[in-house]
Amino acid sequence: MKPTDIGAPDYFHKVVDCQWACPAHTPVPEYIRLIAQGRYSDAYMVNWQSNVFPGILGRTCDRPCEPACRRGRVEDEPAAASNAASSVSSASKEPVAICRLKRVAADYKDDITSRLPKPPAKKNGKRIALIGAGPASLAVARDLAPNGYHVTVFDEVAKAGGMIRTQIPRFRLPEEVIDEEVGYILGLGIEFRHQRIESLKAILEMKGDDAYDAIFVGTGAPRGRDLDVPGRKEASKHIHLGIDWLSSVSFGHVTKIAKRVIVLGGGNTAMDCCRTSRRLGGDDVKVIVRSGFEEMKASPWEKEDAIHEGIPILNFLVPKAFLHANGKLTGMSFDKVKAEYDAKGRRNLVPTGEPEQVFECDEVLIAVGQENSFPWIERDCGIEFDKWAMPKVDEKTMQSSVPKVFFGGDAAFGPKNIIWAVAHGHEAAISIDKFCNGEDVANRPPPMVNMMSQKMGIHEWSYDNQISTDNRFKVPWRDTQITLKNIKIEVEMGFDPLTGFKEAQRCLNCDVQTVFTRDLCIECDACVDICPMDSITFAANGEEKELRGRLTAPADNLTQDIYVSPELKTMRVMVKDEDVCLHCGLCAERCPTGAWDMQKSLIQMTYAGPSCRDKHSPVKKAA
Amino acid sequence: MTYLLKPKLHHPTLPANRLGYTRRDYEGKISTLCAGCGHDSISAAIIQACWELAIEPHKVAKLSGIGCSSKTPDYFLGNSHGFNTVHGRMPSVLTGANLANRELLYLGVSGDGDSASIGFGQFAHSIRRGVNMVYVVENNGVYGLTKGQFSATADKGSKSKRGVLNSEESIDMVMVALQLGATFVARSFSGDKAQLVPLIRAAIEHKGSAFLDVISPCVAFNNHEGSTRSYDYVREHNEAVNRIDFIKTRDAITTDYAPGTVQDVPQHDGSVLRLRKVDAGYDASNRVTAMNYLQQRAQQGEIVTGLLYVNADSEDLHHHLNTVDIPLNQLNSKDLCPGLAVLEKVNAAMR
Incomplete structure (x- = not known):
């Protein structure tokens, strides 16, 4: 393999999984560190610059960052019987609660209007x-x-x-x-x-x-997608499109719903519809989806929230007809289906042949998609x-x-x-x-990448490199006795500052990069020996696929790069698998020559303004 | 050295051995040696070898004396027995422990000061008695804890960090061990785990006194130009005579070798030690030729590494003393006191 070009702006960006996964590329570890330091306003401003709505997103974001979070790959599986003798810790694999930490910044910040x-x-x-x-x-x-x-x-x-x-x-x-x-x-x-x-x-x-x-x-x-099955017109008084109904609720035009409600659809809108119904008088609210529970589009935590409020989610049921009598909706009938996968792996929902199922209801909310x-x-x-x-x-x-x-x-x-x-x-x-400004819009500005050594002393770094072994903390819910009575009472209460700190400490600081300098290395193996994740190898060079297989621990996650140095004195190369690196800095602490350094890679996107233009405005000379 | 504990988290694919332990379970406390010390690599190699052999940690006794090297048993096998003796007395304490309980694996860890100076006599007698042990000398040619004076193994003519030339003859521990009748003698380099780990495994499997001289650069006081124990010097002058490719017969033989390039050494338990010869003329089963060879190469400034000598018919101290198979510390008064009737019989025979 050729030596890795760590100067390429994307190389270290990809190591910061959360930031890379975020569409707006928010510098997540940067603001999480600020939260841990109690600098909530600073953390908020880092967010505000990048994602504009920290308080809103801290409650509602779809959080693509969390499935990407390295913490979710490095924590231990709960101790299995097979390695019961092993004394290593037994946490579960969970990412950092990035989204809810964003809310911590928003909740505890000072007045930031002057900034x-x-x-x-x-x-x-x-x-x-x-x-x-x-x-x-x-x-x-x-x-x-x-x-x-x-x-x-x-x-x-x-x-x-x-x-x-x-x-x-x-x-x-x-x-x-x-x-x-x-x-x-x-x-x-x-x-x-x-x-x-x-x-x-x-x-x-x-x-x-x-x-x-x-x-x-x-x-x-x-526009909410409608559902054209028999009875739709006749019972239309009691059938509503989910997003329209939600906005009517939002504006106070709708304040009540009947006792028995069926919500059709498996996305987040369906989850909002069913939970709203529970608060407006729906006692018997159920969600019915075509797909399986697992494939539902709704975020897992939103499903969890709905189930917590006593809302059953019934799956593999395809709507057949709205049942009505005298212009009044009485229920809905469904066909039971099962998922079958064809040779190309595409899913088909095929009838099981079981008799149709009927659920009685007074109102239906359709949340089967938006257009x-x-x-x-x-x-x-x-x-x-x-x-x-x-x-x-x-x-x-x-x-x-x-x-x-x-x-x-x-x-x-x-x-x-x-x-x-x-x-x-x-x-x-x-x-x-x-x-x-008359420029070519296709010529996009690169992000700003700033590498800063974190070394303060022999064993001192300007980030906290001790790895917390805490499991992910749960955001407390307000009692359903209270929340189901008033639609305006927020369910999630957010982390208190201490829990916020502990959750922030779970962050691995993936933006503090391990930077290797070939010319300083004496190949003493100290870094190989200390690395808790077996991420470092000194070996003869080879093709990537073959090289990945003969590292200290195999680098099987192909979505994660391996970092290859130029050839060393012994004709070997240093290979580091970025996949499960804890960024604990022990390689750099053990390095006698400073060949390893921990450097923070602050990646900031370029925004509209002079810096995004091809022709920067003339630099003002100091007087 | 670092102040942080090594995080307990580990690679998701970290394998477990036959006992269900991962390599991490064989680790000890965090090392307080200088960053980049060769000794830490030796600790890592011992951890790897013990994990590979699926050794039960409670069946190991680590013994050491005084010095940087003698601190290291704290940094590996954290669940094993340990004894940190006074300076240079490790071999005697080890001999005593071995006599009391022959069932444990005895790992003697020492340095060039501990074994070649203050404990030289102790070292010599434990070897010549054939105590069943693995005796590892972490040899850096320098007194690191007292800031860099030459040790007794420093080569004549080599230069200290402060520029002083060593005018005294050096002790070659391997030659001494060979002469004293060690039945397993090897030399390796802390910076070459591919060689070191199989050597430690073979030494553990060996019955009798196994001696391992491991060149281990002192990164703080003996890793400079003019030193003959620096990472660079050892790499340039390292002459491996052979490589151990597998140890147990139960390991599959996956490679074919040209005739004459392999030396099979049968072990006491019926297994075979297979050596891949790097130097085709080297015979690891002949003590006299090995000693001659080592002398010749040393004269040329080469550091010969590999399994230098192994005696397939080795015997140990317990064999010489004809002790019982049951460890002495498990014998109770019933075993030791056969009773009045037997005494009468013995007395009668004397009359």
Whole structure:
């Protein structure tokens, strides 16, 4: 293998699994360390810069970072009978509670308003229209406004926030949190207009002072998919589309539901629907899904929350008909199915042949998916659509076939989640900034990578390298006796500062990298001997596949790189498997020559503004 | 050295041996030696060898004297018996322990000061008595704990860290052991675990006095230009005469060798020690030729490593003394006092 180029910006970024997995690439270990130090405001600002909504995401994020977390790979399985004699610790494999730590930062921070950017004194004369006031648009607004853009956000709802405000129930996300974080953005001198946009053409054709230099579409996936089975029309008074019903609840238009409720669908919206129903009078609420329980789209923790509130989830049932009498819904019938996989591994749901199952109910909520809808974009205004009626959008630049129109969030590529919307927003903001400066939007700025040695003394590092053996801490729930009575009472109570500290200590500091200097190494093997995870090997070089097999411990996880040094004096190379490295720094502590160093790789994405442009504004010389 | 404990977490695929123990279960406390000390590598090699042999930790006794090397038994086999004796007296205490309980594996760990100076006599007698043990000398040619004076094994003409030349003759522990009748003599290098681990395994399996001289660079006081015990010098002058490829007959023979390149040495328990010869002319079963060979190579400044001598028909101290098979410490008064009737019989025979 060729020596690893650790100078490539992605190499160490990939080692920081959480940051690499996060669509917005939030520097997770960096803010977790700040939380451990009690520097909540600093931790909050690291988040705010990267993901814009720390308090909101700290409660609602889909957390792609957590399945990626290295901690989930290095903890021990519960002691199995086969190695009962072994004295090593027996924890379970669980990632760091990254998402809930984000909330810790938001909960315990001081007033951070003085740290937010100020609305610029001088505008740059460019006008940007953002359609929809959801997370994608607000992220664009946050990135552009401080750079002097005149940003106007349009939304048909009177308050900004989009689906964050209309679809997420209050018992998961209190309104004050939304008001606070949306307020930070609107406070940057952004114009918010409560106005439904009826025509993209009209905006594109605006002239003179009213014209917009760029338009961003962040209208989400606002239409709930319906279920066309017999009885749908006849019983329609008692059948509702999940997301519409949730927003009616959110605005207080709906305050009650019947006693017996069936929720159809297996996604997070279905989970929100069933839990909301429990709080509005539904005593007998059940979720019924087509797929198996395991394959449900809902996040595991949301399923857990629903089950905790006494909501059964019945699986492998395909809706057959709505049963009704005298215009009144009486129940639903289902066919039982089972999953079969064809040669290509595709799943088919085939009937089991058992008799249909009937469940009585008074109301049904349909949460079987969301769709995009662009009735206000004229098909002759230049925006190209594909065969699924989705706009053609460049995945990197977020630009549509009309150069000045950009898309982001669910409006761009269909339903995803808030953190993806934020990531799209950052990218679109960069594109808009470059576009308005006459630059090629395809030429994207690299991230900033800063390597800093953490060495303070012989055995002192500026990070805490002792590995905590605590298991993952559970976020306490408020008693269901209280939460089921009031829809506005938040269920999760968040970590207290001490638990937050302990959970933060579980983080392995994967951004503190093991950096190897060939010329200093005397091949004494000290690092090989001390490494608790057997990650380091000195061996003859070879092809990657073969080399991975003959390391101190086999490097079988091909998604993780191996770090190969140039050839050493003995003609061998140093090979380090990044997969399960604890970043404990013992290799560097044991190294007599400093050939190993622990260096923090701070990877920060580049945002809209002068730094993202090809031609940086001239550097001001010191006087 | 480090202040942190080694985290208990381990690689997900870390294998367990026949007893269900992982290699980590054979570790000891965290080392307090200097970072990069060769001794720590030897500790790691002992851990590896004991894990591979699936040795029950409670059936091992680690004994040592005084010095950096003698501190190391604290850093491996944390669940075994240990005895840290006064300076140079490890071989005598080991001999006594061995006589009392012949069932344990005796690991004597010592250094060049402990064995070649203050304990030289003790070392000599334990070897010549054929005590069943593994005697490891962690040989760095320097007094590390007192900041770098030459030890008795430092080569004549080698230079100390402060630039002083050694004017005294050195003691070659391997030559002494051969002469005193050790039945297993090997030399290795702490920086070559591929050679060292099988040697330790073979020494553990050997019945009789097994002597291992392990060159172990002192990273703080003897790893400089002019030293003959530095990592670089040893790597440049290391002449391996053979490699142990497998030890037990139960291990599958996976490689074919050209005739004359392999030496099979039968062991007391019926297993076979297979040596792959690097130097085709070297015969590890002949003590006299081995001693001549070592002298010649030493004159040329080479450090010969490998299994230098092994006696397939070795005997140990218990054999010489004709002791019972039951460990002496398990004999009770019933075994030791056969009763009045027998005494009468013995007395009668004397009359």
